[in-house]
Amino acid sequence: MNSFTEENYLKSIFKLSQKTDNGVSTNSIAESLETKASSVTDMIKKLSDKKLVNYKKYQGVNLTKEGKDIAVSIIRNHRLWEVFLVEKLNFKWDEVHDLAEDLEHINSKKLTNQLDAFLEYPKYDPHGDPIPDKDGNIHRHLDITLADLKTYDKGIVVGVKEHSKSYLNYLETINLVLGTEIKVNKIVDFDLSMSVEVNKKESVNISHQASKNLIIKKSN
Amino acid sequence: MNSFTEENYLKSIFKLSQKTDNGVSTNSIAESLETKASSVTDMIKKLSDKKLVNYKKYQGVNLTKEGKDIAVSIIRNHRLWEVFLVEKLNFKWDEVHDLAEDLEHINSKKLTNQLDAFLEYPKYDPHGDPIPDKDGNIHRHLDITLADLKTYDKGIVVGVKEHSKSYLNYLETINLVLGTEIKVNKIVDFDLSMSVEVNKKESVNISHQASKNLIIKKSN
DNA sequence: ATATATTTTTAGACTAATCTAAAAATAGTT
DNA sequence: AACTATTTTTAGATTAGTCTAAAAATATAT
Ligand SMILES: [Mn+2]
Ligand SMILES: [Mn+2]
Ligand SMILES: [Mn+2]
Ligand SMILES: [Mn+2]
Numbered sequence: 323m324n325s326f327t328e329e330n331y332l333k334s335i336f337k338l339s340q341k342t343d344n345g346v347s348t349n350s351i352a353e354s355l356e357t358k359a360s361s362v363t364d365m366i367k368k369l370s371d372k373k374l375v376n377y378k379k380y381q382g383v384n385l386t387k388e389g390k391d392i393a394v395s396i397i398r399n400h401r402l403w404e405v406f407l408v409e410k411l412n413f414k415w416d417e418v419h420d421l422a423e424d425l426e427h428i429n430s431k432k433l434t435n436q437l438d439a440f441l442e443y444p445k446y447d448p449h450g451d452p453i454p455d456k457d458g459n460i461h462r463h464l465d466i467t468l469a470d471l472k473t474y475d476k477g478i479v480v481g482v483k484e485h486s487k488s489y490l491n492y493l494e495t496i497n498l499v500l501g502t503e504i505k506v507n508k509i510v511d512f513d514l515s516m517s518v519e520v521n522k523k524e525s526v527n528i529s530h531q532a533s534k535n536l537i538i539k540k541s542n
Numbered sequence: 543m544n545s546f547t548e549e550n551y552l553k554s555i556f557k558l559s560q561k562t563d564n565g566v567s568t569n570s571i572a573e574s575l576e577t578k579a580s581s582v583t584d585m586i587k588k589l590s591d592k593k594l595v596n597y598k599k600y601q602g603v604n605l606t607k608e609g610k611d612i613a614v615s616i617i618r619n620h621r622l623w624e625v626f627l628v629e630k631l632n633f634k635w636d637e638v639h640d641l642a643e644d645l646e647h648i649n650s651k652k653l654t655n656q657l658d659a660f661l662e663y664p665k666y667d668p669h670g671d672p673i674p675d676k677d678g679n680i681h682r683h684l685d686i687t688l689a690d691l692k693t694y695d696k697g698i699v700v701g702v703k704e705h706s707k708s709y710l711n712y713l714e715t716i717n718l719v720l721g722t723e724i725k726v727n728k729i730v731d732f733d734l735s736m737s738v739e740v741n742k743k744e745s746v747n748i749s750h751q752a753s754k755n756l757i758i759k760k761s762n
Numbered sequence: 763a764t765a766t767a768t769t770t771t772t773a774g775a776c777t778a779a780t781c782t783a784a785a786a787a788t789a790g791t792t
Numbered sequence: 793a794a795c796t797a798t799t800t801t802t803a804g805a806t807t808a809g810t811c812t813a814a815a816a817a818t819a820t821a822t
Contacts, residue, residue: 348801349799359799359800360781361779368778380787421650424649428644430641568771577810580770599771599817600771
């Protein structure tokens with residue numbers, strides 16, 4: 323089987339490959355895994371020997387079908403466990419990621435599928451990220467953020483692009499959790515900060531930094 | 543923190559120390575972990591440096607308070623996860639041990655305690671083994687096995703001393719699962735095999751090998 | 763008490779994953 | 793096209809955990 327380390331590389335390469343058309347660069351992997359480029363090169367060779375990535379020196383890597391399947395199944399595990407922790411064990415959405423990083427490596431198709439059934443086949447995790455189904459299909463949200471909206475646009479909060487505790491905590495204090503209805507009341511052209519109506523009540527001020535990480539489903 | 547490997551050594555030493563009054567021998571650890579004595583010696587030194595075991599060369603080891611606490615918490619995790627898998631995810635009692643071997647190393651007090659609460663504070667795991675509570679207290683069954691009973695003794699199956707798939711499967715085929723009422727009808731003095739009445743109905747024949755691994759609570 | 767058998771430890775080597783420092787390849791700039 | 797900067801790879805070392813083979817300590821038997 324594959325080690326935890328190998329699985330983390332595959333997951334990282336999968337996520338990075340969605341942000342680029344070319345191969346995934348050695349440095350970008352190193353950065354995302356907080357390791358050194360030389361370590362990445364070594365691991366890439368290993369994954370290449372195992373036919374989990376396609377690799378030509380200096381050209382970056384791409385996942386093979388098999389490598390991608392493994393990556394997606396780990397992401398599926400991660401997000402299902404996050405749902406479990408929040409829905410069944412009363413964790414908050416800002417507390418589950420690190421635990422899921424460990425739990426995602428428990429390798430059992432039966433466990434994953436039974437957990438999925440137990441949770442009644444959730445489509446999204448506590449951060450709005452889509453959960454790949456049994457066959458690896460992922461239904462992504464349209465990539466519209468609060469920062470993309472115009473004055474008087476309305477919508478519903480459906481996800482976050484930034485998963486740090488501080489950001490999630492902040493959102494909670496201003497009531498911008500998943501499912502919240504919002505309406506843009508004003509956009510300050512100087513710094514692109516916004517005044518946003520939350521659940522038809524209070525207006526809150528939100529920086530561009532914050533608004534561009536909040537995924538919205540426009541509601542007309 | 544401690545690695546998976548260190549945790550497995552601690553767990554193994556804890557279990558072995560319950561079967562002996564002296565220190566736990568290097569060879570017994572090696573056997574239980576399916577490794578070599580030389581590897582055990584190395585690891586013991588490491589655990590000793592970390593003050594998790596007391597060790598004098600050639601004298602065997604004993605857990606320190608801290609080492610014991612870690613071992614017990616891992617056993618607590620293991621057994622809670624087994625309950626979860628059986629009660630919530632519809633696993634059979636012979637399918638859960640290997641998964642629990644991995645899950646037990648997920649290290650989070652909060653996770654463990656929330657899981658315990660979610661399962662409504664179970665006292666025993668699917669094999670009848672006692673689950674240590676939050677403070678590490680373990681309420682063991684009296685160590686009476688079916689093989690200890692006399693003719694016409696009655697009792698209830700409350701646990702197993704052997705956890706192999708083949709034994710658990712066999713018990714299921716003859717309906718000797720946890721909670722089953724039994725009565726000893728006959729003991730063959732030649733091979734100590736028994737004829738046992740199960741749930742006041744069928745009588746089954748059981749070898750000594752099988753009966754001495756079944757833990758019974760005598761019912762008068 | 764001495765010889766023999768068993769257990770435990772040491773010595774030295776191997777693998778996976780990592781690192782630093784240096785070399786090689788690629789990309790960007792004048 | 794030539795120089796410079798950046799990225800990637802290589803070379804060599806390190807650490808955790810393991811192994812085999814041999815040495816040392818302890819236990820058992822005569
Ligand atoms: Mn996460
Ligand atoms: Mn998530
Ligand atoms: Mn078990
Ligand atoms: Mn058990």
